[in-house]
Amino acid sequence: xxxxxxxxxxxxxxxxxxxxxxLSYAQQSKQSRQEPTPHKVSAPQPFxxxxxxxxxxxxxxxxxxxxxxVTGEGYGDAKPSYSDNDPDGVANLRIVLLDVQGLPxxxxxxxxxxxxxxxLYLVRYQFQSGADFDKLLLQVSSxxxxxxxxxxxxxxxxxxxxxxxxxxxxxxxxxQHTMTFIHEPTLRGAKASNAEVYASHVMAKAQEQKGF
Numbered sequence: 622x623x624x625x626x627x628x629x630x631x632x633x634x635x636x637x638x639x640x641x642x643x644l645s646y647a648q649q650s651k652q653s654r655q656e657p658t659p660h661k662v663s664a665p666q667p668f669x670x671x672x673x674x675x676x677x678x679x680x681x682x683x684x685x686x687x688x689x690x691v692t693g694e695g696y697g698d699a700k701p702s703y704s705d706n707d708p709d710g711v712a713n714l715r716i717v718l719l720d721v722q723g724l725p726x727x728x729x730x731x732x733x734x735x736x737x738x739x740x741l742y743l744v745r746y747q748f749q750s751g752a753d754f755d756k757l758l759l760q761v762s763s764x765x766x767x768x769x770x771x772x773x774x775x776x777x778x779x780x781x782x783x784x785x786x787x788x789x790x791x792x793x794x795x796x797q798h799t800m801t802f803i804h805e806p807t808l809r810g811a812k813a814s815n816a817e818v819y820a821s822h823v824m825a826k827a828q829e830q831k832g833f
Contacts, residue, residue: 672804742807
């Protein structure tokens, strides 16, 4: 289900910005044929937030300071799927997703922040149509060094790996360019939690079945 206003809803992770599941970001970072060598520089801290450490309260104080606005809020779906926007509607209450607009980043349309147990593990930027991808790539490369590159279907993906954070910049030939920050240890915890939540859901549903 999509985010609606500021109401908290059961949110399937698949429909992040209408296309990509949140929990696929780490998979995207691993799609390259070779794992990138961790960069020597410090991991990115988007808007001075620390992935794997910053809390929802800290993030909201940053958004207020930057005159940004939370435009949607929801829970992660315990089983995101590419083939179904809402496989079972099973909310994982330990995952909270917030959409934010108005952050001061050139050609940024909207940003999504993901928290697991109140710890930031995901930041995803979606840029406006027509944003200059080459300029974005040059800026990120100037700050963090050369990326690893992989071509996948209709998308170019450029990855920067740090000790526990992966930064991915994706060029979309159809759609909008995106930039994603993932804290891998926290993501692993979120994925394990999703598996537990969904297993409990399946077990409860099984007891209701009359045909077997």
